[in-house]
Amino acid sequence: MLPHSFLFRFFLLLYLFLSISHADSLPREEGGEDDDSSVSREVFFLDGGPSDVTWVVQITDLHLSSYHPDRADDLKRLLAPALRIVRPSLLLITGDLTDAKSKDRTTTRQDLSEWLQYKQTMEAVAKESGMSLRTFIDIRGNHDKYGVPYVGDKLDFFSNYSISSQFNRLTTVQSICLMGKEWNYVFLGLDDSLEVGLRCPSNLFGHTNDKRLQSLSSELQYWDAHLDGPVTKVVFGHFPMSFIRSSETGQCYENIFARESVSAYLCGHLHAKFSKHLWRHHLIQNTVGARQGVVGEFWEWELGDWKEYKLFRILGIDHGHVSFVDLSLSDLFHPGKGFQTAILVTYPLDSRNMNSMNIKSSDARDDVSALIFSTTPINQVKAKIFDSSRDFELVEELLLHQSYSSSTSCLYRGSLNASKYRHMPPTRFWLQVMAVDIHGNETATELRPFSMDGKPAHLQKTWLEYLVLHVKWDTTYKVLLWGNICFLLLLLFLPKLLTYFIEKNMSYQKWTMSISISSPTCRRRNIFFPLWFLLEGSRDGKVWFSMALYLLYLLMFPWFWGHAASEDGMLSHISIHGWTVSLPGGIRKDSVASLDIMAITLPFMYLVVSPLFLLVYCMFTERSLFNLHSGSKLRCSQKSKSLMPKMARSLQEAADGKNPRVDHNAKALSCKICSGWTRTGLLLASMVVLYINFTLCTYLARAYGAVVVILSPGLLWGPTLLLAYAICSSRLGVGTYSLEPSCSQ
Known part of the structure; x- marks a missing residue:
């Protein structure tokens, strides 16, 4: 017995065994993959402004919530006037448009009122800023996919209330070209959210597949073949590279970005509570076969959240050189004074986050260039150079002269004796640009190291920065x-x-x-x-x-x-x-x-x-x-x-x-x-x-x-x-x- x-x-x-057998008896999906090979494509012509410089604005992680209406109010109060002054060619909104969480933040679900709030707020921002709503480009984040079983479901509010939905940009790859007189600028948006929108905490990473990778590579090659003149390429998405899972065959975005000469990848997702300087330089090398060496490089720049810190990025491209400045609009707007002056140095690049291959392959430049955004006329702009080896002693000061001007933005340039700074360590000389308006108010940038011959400076990373950006989590x-x-x-x-x-x-x-x-x-x-x-x-x-x-x-x-x-x-x-x-x-x-x-x-x-x-x-x-x-x-x-x-x-x-x-x-x-x-x-x-x-x-x-x-x-x-x-x-x-x-x- x-x-x-x-x-x-x-x-x-x-x-x-019987419980598993019952689960296995459910019919399985055959095929069922979304069509990730489709791409939406648009072209904007740049009329007016400098012929070789353009700039765009990025914000991310808005987390508009029905329980926190102040976040939508801040968009209208701060973002609309900032856009009216900066006047970017595009506004990139890189995911997490709504919060999709309950009041106690224990459960996740899509809320129609939040999406209506987002739609009405962004339309108001476009109207008050004087920008066309069509130049607003938004993509999904993981919060925008919480609880959405599949694209097209009744809970897929992004497909009905986002800006992209109004202009038929519901593909996983959005391709936008800014066509100038001398230079062309391509911006590609990636939707890497989960195909099945699981609820938190099972929805933290981005997911790609072989179809999307092939589509992205083909789109980057398309612009190289169909545009006359030089092209600068920038890709934007919600998830950092380390938070995107590889495809079925183990492929990832990094190799494509390096091979197709992408200059930078812009993202969000991690919020500023981790760090406000989450940057990573990707240098891709070929170690197989006879053609060993560097394939290419690109920068990854994560932007902190709008939700708490009201961060706002101005990204400029000057003769193909990409630079940026991150500002907090809460600090930039002073009570009773309005928008204060903002400065973006477009050349020389900060040696801590520059693309050295672009510098080496381009003609040498002997100038300092900066974009000034201000509602008050600027009286004087000057650049100061300091020598860190001599206790930051001032070694040169030069005036910058206006080469382009509009009602709120100006491009200033000045000649520089670049030979003095070539063949020097990348962190020896530091640059600061200062602008003085007609009321005598002075605005200065932070000190930043520069290199005239493409020598990059190595960033000292904290363990947290290394953990979130350099660890491949899959x-x-x-x-x-x-x-x-x-x-x-x-x-x-x-x-x-x-x-x-x-x-x-x-x-x-x-x-x-x-x-x-x-x-x-x-x-x-x-x-x-x-x-x-x-x-x-x-x-x-x-x-x-x-x-x-x-x-x-x-x-x-x-x-x-x-x-x-x-x-x-x-x-x-x-x-x-x-x-x-x-x-x-x-x-x-x-x-x-x-x-x-x-x-x-x-x-x-x-x-x-x-x-x-x-x-x-x-x-x-x-x-x-x-x-x-x-x-x-x-x-x-x-x-x-x-x-x-x-x-x-x-x-x-x-x-x-x-x-x-x-x-x-x-x-x-x-x-x-x-x-x-x-x-x-x-x-x-x-x-x-x-x-x-x-x-x-x-x-x-x-x-x-x-x-x-x-x-x-x-x-x-x-x-x-x-x-x-x-x-x-x-x-x-x-x-x-x-x-x-x-x-x-």
Whole structure:
């Protein structure tokens, strides 16, 4: 007759198999990919202004919210007059147009009122600034896709209320060309939001595919072939490069940008709370074949958010040289004085963020150029150069003269003896441009290093900047996740392998005894106790099988079910491979957002599962130590299954006073183990792990639905039941050794 425990395990495995089989019976999607090969294309002719200089404005992460109407009011109060003064050729709005979060910020959903607010606000900004709404280019961010099952769904408000929707720019690649008399400027916008708009926290990264990469490459080549004269290319998107997952074949944007001579990539997403200077220089090299060397380079410049910091970027292109200045409109507008003067130095470039290949390939220039934006006429503009090697002593001062002027913007240039600054370190000489208006008010730029011969200065990065911009998360996530899984597998199966060899070689008992009774300073004890921890922790067959079964469940079966997209949408389940989403019409998508779920899987595996397994091992090891050393007299039980009976007899001799050296070591360890503090500490650690698990489950229940998460065995009940079972099974005084406490010490 089969034991009840075996029947229980058999029916549990059968239930899990049937639940997965039911999920697999859903029809899968055939094809189903959005058409990522289509491109919207527009051309704007630059009439008036300097023939070789243009500038655009970028803002990002507006997060307009029905609970924070002041954000929309600030757009009309600050952005509209700033645009009226700067008069850019384009306004680039790089994602997260609306907030799409509840008042307590625990759930995510699309709100029609926020999109109506966005549409009305941007129309008002265009009207008050005097710019054409057509020159406003907006793209999706991850917040704009929260809870949108697919493009075209009733919750896809971007397709109805965005500026791009009004001008038929709903493709994933938007191509805009500014055609000047001497120079052409191409701006390409990328929509890398998730195809299935999952709700937070499973919607953090951008996703591309091979179709979109091919479409982007073809579009960049199209402008090279169809435009006369030089072309400068700038790409903009919402996600930084490190937050965009590679395509199905492992391709990424970086190689295309470098190969097609893109000058810069503009993005947002990270907000200014990380840093206001998140810049990265991408230098792509070919290391394969005979044609080794640099393929190309481009800069990635992340802009902080409008939501809190009201950041506003003016990006200028002067003879193909791209420069920018980031300003806070909250600081730029003074009460009672209005818009203050803003200065953008377009040449020479800041050596900390310049494209050195463009400098070297162009004709040498001997000038200083700056764009001045002001409502007050400018009386004088001058440039000062300082030598950092001589304590920033002023070495040259020159006047800049107006070469172009409009009612609010002017281009100033001045001659520079460039030969004095060539072949010098890129951070030796620093430039500052100052403008004085007719009222005597002076505005100055920050000091910035420059190089006249294309030598770049290396930025000193903080660990946070390196983490968010230089770590490729799609690769790092796989290493972190499967590294943790391999650790858990070794923790489970390595002790069983060791047990097999130990039981086969009985001389190990003598070695164990000799180490255990040796001096605490003996080096062999450093090896013995980790091995003993593994062996004793895995000795209980039922608990070990429960742990192995639980890990198998996490690897092969759904963790929990929930409303992955809209609140009233179909239930979907999440596994370690990502979401499996069921869409209307019987369409099923597997492994959706396999990277984005790292915000769920990594905290759970590292903060709950791994500590849980280690705590279970610690409880059984602590029980074994307690049973070995709690009494003054110890004897080996006749039914003992211990691998170390000689060690027990040695400790018995110590208790009888026959081996004083062992007696000293045993009493010292007994004092620590039998005090009860070890068990108390393990129980407190268990409570901490359960609290972390409960907090994580509460967060997910608010995000995807309470009932479905609470009823999920793998996430909420698995750790609790396994830990409770381990605590009961490892209670003190029960286990390997039978104890008989003595009445005398």
